[in-house]
Amino acid sequence: QVQLVESGGGSVQSGGSLRLSCAFSGVTDSRYCMGWFRQAPGKEREVVAQIASDGSTPYPDSVKGRFTISRDNAKNTLYLQMNSLKPEDTAMYYCAVRLSFGCSWSSFAFNYWGQGTQVTVSS
Numbered sequence: 001q002v003q004l005v006e007s008g009g010g011s012v013q014s015g016g017s018l019r020l021s022c023a024f025s026g027v028t029d030s031r032y033c034m035g036w037f038r039q040a041p042g043k044e045r046e047v048v049a050q051i052a053s054d055g056s057t058p059y060p061d062s063v064k065g066r067f068t069i070s071r072d073n074a075k076n077t078l079y080l081q082m083n084s085l086k087p088e089d090t091a092m093y094y095c096a097v098r099l100s101f102g103c104s105w106s107s108f109a110f111n112y113w114g115q116g117t118q119v120t121v122s123s
Contacts, residue, residue, distance in 0.1 A: 020093055067080060
């Protein structure tokens with residue numbers, strides 16, 4: 001049974017940093033794609049970072065250069081380092097796993113989700 005538990009969210013001022021963590025269990029293959037998504041009120045869930053089996057880490061333009069995803073398989077933890085945060089980054093952040101070695105920009109392609117952690121950035 002796959003379980004994902006996010007932590008590290010909070011409130012920060014514009015320009016600040018946060019590091020999110022996602023402790024996972026039951027992920028039987030370390031090569032499965034994992035990702036971070038966010039959803040703001042009234043908006044669709046969107047991907048902000050992914051890490052594929054080949055180590056590639058595609059990012060959307062909205063966070064490129066500011067967010068960094070990493071994975072520590074020894075600790076069964078996925079991270080998202082967020083720097084230079086902006087008010088538009090305010091959202092609930094979720095980690096997810098896709099039971100495939102390749103990643104996808106679509107949230108529907110991911111199979112398991114955590115409960116989310118709130119990030120609020122004030123101006």
